[in-house]
Structure formats: C-alpha cells, structure tokens
Amino acid sequence: MKKMPSQKWMTVGELSRRTGASVRSIRHYDEHGLLASVRASNGYRTFPDQAVTQVRQIQRMIATGFTIEDIRGFPDCMLLIEGARSCDQITDVQRKRLKAIERQIADLEKRRARLVKMLLEGAVPPV
Incomplete structure (x- = not known):
C-alpha cells in the first residue's frame, strides 16, 4: 500500500510571510472560521499548506469589497482554489x-x- 504524503503544517508567522497578510489578519480569519488551524503541543496555532491559498483568496475577496461575513457564506471552492472563478x-x-x-x-x-x-x-x- 502506498503511503500518503503527510500534511505539512506552518506557524502563523510562516503563513504571514508566505501570503503577505499580517499575523493579526490571519488570526482574525481563523477566529471567523475561514481557516482551519490546530493547536500544537506548545499551544501555538498551526495551519495546513492549503491555508496559503485560502488566505490569498480571502485577501482578493476583501480587496473587492466583500466582508468577512459575506466570505463565510461563500462555497468552499471559492477558498480552496486559488484564482477560483x-x-x-x-x-x-x-x-x-x-x-x-x-x-x-x-x-x-x-x-x-x-x-x-x-x-x-x-x-x-x-x-
């Protein structure tokens, strides 16, 4: 049986560096259920690789005038696929x-x- 690659996780700081979003914004998105984080054993939030795409999509939608509440109502495909139509x-x-x-x-x-x-x-x- 072929082993599936393990999910890579990153800190909020690394996610911030990779997306250009502030740590505060990322925490805000996470608190509103737009991102899926887990707490590491040290208590820090960690995010899966797909969070990079999600944060970029959220930033694009906010830049066009959508609110966090609007975005929460969008289908997952709008957050999980970068550049999604x-x-x-x-x-x-x-x-x-x-x-x-x-x-x-x-x-x-x-x-x-x-x-x-x-x-x-x-x-x-x-x-």
Missing part, C-alpha cells in the same frame, strides 16, 4: 456588493462637486 451561488452577493460600491462612488462624486464649488465660490453650498 465565481460560483453561481454568490452571483447575487456580487451584484449587491457592486450596487453598494456604485452608490458610494455616486456619493463621493456629489461630495467632490460640492467641495469644488466651495473652493471656487468661497462659501459652503446648500445641501
């Missing part, structure tokens, strides 16, 4: 996030226009 199950969440971002942009454009007007006219324009 969106699944049908999250299309609605993506559309909602896009609408929220578009509302924020519109609000910022209005604020910018008011500030420009204030600078040109020297007075605070009415709301």
Whole structure:
C-alpha cells in the first residue's frame, strides 16, 4: 500500500510571510472560521499548506469589497482554489456588493462637486 504524503503544517508567522497578510489578519480569519488551524503541543496555532491559498483568496475577496461575513457564506471552492472563478451561488452577493460600491462612488462624486464649488465660490453650498 502506498503511503500518503503527510500534511505539512506552518506557524502563523510562516503563513504571514508566505501570503503577505499580517499575523493579526490571519488570526482574525481563523477566529471567523475561514481557516482551519490546530493547536500544537506548545499551544501555538498551526495551519495546513492549503491555508496559503485560502488566505490569498480571502485577501482578493476583501480587496473587492466583500466582508468577512459575506466570505463565510461563500462555497468552499471559492477558498480552496486559488484564482477560483465565481460560483453561481454568490452571483447575487456580487451584484449587491457592486450596487453598494456604485452608490458610494455616486456619493463621493456629489461630495467632490460640492467641495469644488466651495473652493471656487468661497462659501459652503446648500445641501
């Protein structure tokens, strides 16, 4: 019988170095159930190799505006496959996030226009 390769484990510091994520962020992801860690005999958290992919995927999703709560609802394939394409199950969440971002942009454009007007006219324009 062929022996399966043993799982490699790493410390939170090593995971941080390999992903560029802060130790604090990794702990936050772990505390919210996005990563699977185990406690070593010394009490420190250790993470399997697949955590590198998971952290990178989490970072990508956060960079596009998703929250930890949003990400917790995504299917595992979104976290376990680096560069995974969106699944049908999250299309609605993506559309909602896009609408929220578009509302924020519109609000910022209005604020910018008011500030420009204030600078040109020297007075605070009415709301």
